[in-house]
Amino acid sequence: MNDFCLQTKGLNKVYHSVLKGDTVALKDINLDINKREFISIIGPSGCGKSTLLRILGCLDKPTSGEIIYQDGKEQEMGFVFQDSVLLPWKNVRENAGFPLVIKKDKTKESWDKLDDLLELSGLSDFKNSLPKELSGGMKQRVSIVRALSYDAPMLLMDEPFGALDAITRDHLNLELLKIWEMTKKTIIFVTHSIEEAVFLSDRVIVMSARPGQIKEIVEIDLERVRKESVRDTDKFQEYTKYLRGIIG
Amino acid sequence: MRTSKTREILRYVMDYAISISIFILIWSLYVNISGVPQFVLPKPTVVFKEFIGLFTTGMIWPHLGMTVFEVVIGFGIGVIGGIALGYLVAKIEVVKTALMPFIIFIQTAPKIALVPLFVVWFGIGLPSKIVLIVSMVIFPIMSGIILGIDSIPADARNLMRILKANKLQVFMHLEIKYSLPMLFSGLKIGIVQAVIGAIVAEWMSGKIGLGYILTYGNATYDTPLLMAGIIVTIILGIVSYESIELIGRKLLKWHVSQNIE
Numbered sequence: 477m478n479d480f481c482l483q484t485k486g487l488n489k490v491y492h493s494v495l496k497g498d499t500v501a502l503k504d505i506n507l508d509i510n511k512r513e514f515i516s517i518i519g520p521s522g523c524g525k526s527t528l529l530r531i532l533g534c535l536d537k538p539t540s541g542e543i544i545y546q547d548g549k550e551q552e553m554g555f556v557f558q559d560s561v562l563l564p565w566k567n568v569r570e571n572a573g574f575p576l577v578i579k580k581d582k583t584k585e586s587w588d589k590l591d592d593l594l595e596l597s598g599l600s601d602f603k604n605s606l607p608k609e610l611s612g613g614m615k616q617r618v619s620i621v622r623a624l625s626y627d628a629p630m631l632l633m634d635e636p637f638g639a640l641d642a643i644t645r646d647h648l649n650l651e652l653l654k655i656w657e658m659t660k661k662t663i664i665f666v667t668h669s670i671e672e673a674v675f676l677s678d679r680v681i682v683m684s685a686r687p688g689q690i691k692e693i694v695e696i697d698l699e700r701v702r703k704e705s706v707r708d709t710d711k712f713q714e715y716t717k718y719l720r721g722i723i724g
Numbered sequence: 725m726r727t728s729k730t731r732e733i734l735r736y737v738m739d740y741a742i743s744i745s746i747f748i749l750i751w752s753l754y755v756n757i758s759g760v761p762q763f764v765l766p767k768p769t770v771v772f773k774e775f776i777g778l779f780t781t782g783m784i785w786p787h788l789g790m791t792v793f794e795v796v797i798g799f800g801i802g803v804i805g806g807i808a809l810g811y812l813v814a815k816i817e818v819v820k821t822a823l824m825p826f827i828i829f830i831q832t833a834p835k836i837a838l839v840p841l842f843v844v845w846f847g848i849g850l851p852s853k854i855v856l857i858v859s860m861v862i863f864p865i866m867s868g869i870i871l872g873i874d875s876i877p878a879d880a881r882n883l884m885r886i887l888k889a890n891k892l893q894v895f896m897h898l899e900i901k902y903s904l905p906m907l908f909s910g911l912k913i914g915i916v917q918a919v920i921g922a923i924v925a926e927w928m929s930g931k932i933g934l935g936y937i938l939t940y941g942n943a944t945y946d947t948p949l950l951m952a953g954i955i956v957t958i959i960l961g962i963v964s965y966e967s968i969e970l971i972g973r974k975l976l977k978w979h980v981s982q983n984i985e
């Protein structure tokens with residue numbers, strides 16, 4: 477079984493601070509993430525979810541431990557931040573296609589695919605709009621399309637819908653699943669919403685705080701393709717109840 | 725859309741015209757009633773004639789030209805120097821620690837008080853004037869760049885790292901663009917400073933430039949000439965400020981401070 481996407485072995489992260497002393501943000505994190513898996517990381521705020529995701533995305537270095545990527549350390553990754561961080565001087569299409577500019581990808585194929593993604597996300601009519609003209613949900617859509625634009629096999633998302641209202645969030649959850657089913661990427665998704673984690677994931681990683689550790693990994697055995705109606709099933713309710721119990 | 729915009733500009737101009745007219749009216753009433761001598765306060769009409777005369781006789785051109793030349797050169801060097809210095813300070817911690825005390829010292833020192841020193845060091849010609857202007861322009865530009873680079877969100881930098889962007893790309897696609905709004909605030913302060921610097925430098929030394937016209941009018945009790953010269957200076961200041969403002973508005977259409985058309 478060499479179908480893994482990445483593995484972590486004994487990851488630790490300590491933040492040193494003269495004033496507040498040392499913070500153990502992550503302690504002994506061992507993970508096996510499979511290709512094409514949808515994984516959620518959930519836990520109380522401050523338990524190290526962002527730190528873990530940043531380390532997986534090579535935006536930060538662990539204090540000790542190692543990460544093995546199936547496709548090597550230099551593999552492409554997409555990252556969706558909590559704030560959409562769109563560049564305010566670029567319009568929707570330019571923002572979404574920004575990675576292609578950085579990667580000097582001028583092929584018609586990639587740009588056509590970008591337009592398809594924009595279409596799929598309901599952004600076709602806003603291609604020429606500037607970020608300041610968009611709602612929060614729209615901005616986050618653009619930032620997701622941007623992360624998808626260069627077709628990285630792995631997508632890391634840090635509470636991408638955390639700042640949105642419940643209705644927009646449910647809507648974007650469905651869209652994200654559609655995209656995931658189409659593109660078959662590995663998605664690692666940080667959230668603090670139990671319902672969101674259950675609805676989206678194959679597995680939910682529950683973390684506890686101080687020090688940030690993995691408390692339990694819960695497999696979500698709900699039917700794929702998931703529809704909105706899955707939220708009303710008993711099984712769904714059981715999972716959320718169970719998770720609420722562990723998180724406490 | 726178009727008509728409301730035109731109307732807005734028209735109202736803006738009207739407001740200006742009315743307040744200036746009232747000012748001139750009071751001025752001319754005061755001169756007529758109190759009968760102050762011309763060398764203290766000339767009538768508006770006399771100043772206006774002098775002002776027109778400066779241009780019709782062509783006497784103003786070499787002076788105006790010289791001042792504009794100094795402003796352009798001094799401002800140009802100051803902007804390039806300010807951007808370079810600001811970028812180094814913002815990016816390299818060591819440079820910041822090493823230079824900050826001096827920068828604060830020089831920034832708070834009244835540059836005009838340094839003019840005699842500049843004259844001693846660089847002579848009474850063009851170089852000392854340019855040095856004064858540069859010293860007045862460079863700091864607002866520098867602070868603009870530093871503030872601009874500090875305003876870049878941490879996640880925007882993380883995005884560039886995820887995309888494996890190289891240093892040049894980060895500079896071109898992120899740092900320059902994010903610095904532009906702050907840079908333009910600096911440029912607007914800088915251009916005003918440049919004009920002031922040029923005039924002051926010309927007061928101090930030399931026989932050419934708008935500043936020289938002012939000292940000449942002063943020394944010969946030719947107050948109409950003095951006041952006409954002041955008006956030319958003010959107009960130069962407004963025109964250069966508005967040019968920067970206009971360029972800024974064109975380049976910063978995307979910024980939240982600009983209304984959507």
Ligand SMILES: Nc1ncnc2c1ncn2[C@@H]1O[C@H](COP(=O)(O)OP(=O)(O)O)[C@@H](O)[C@H]1O
Nearest residue numbers: 491493499501520521522523524525526527528
């Ligand atoms: N750059 C940093 N310097 C010092 N401490 C940090 C830093 N980033 C995070 N921390 C600390 O590490 C812990 C985990 O933070 P984080 O990963 O952001 O948690 P979460 O995303 O789960 O809310 C927190 O206690 C936080 O204060």
Ligand SMILES: [Mg+2]
Nearest residue numbers: 525526527634
């Ligand atoms: Mg976080």
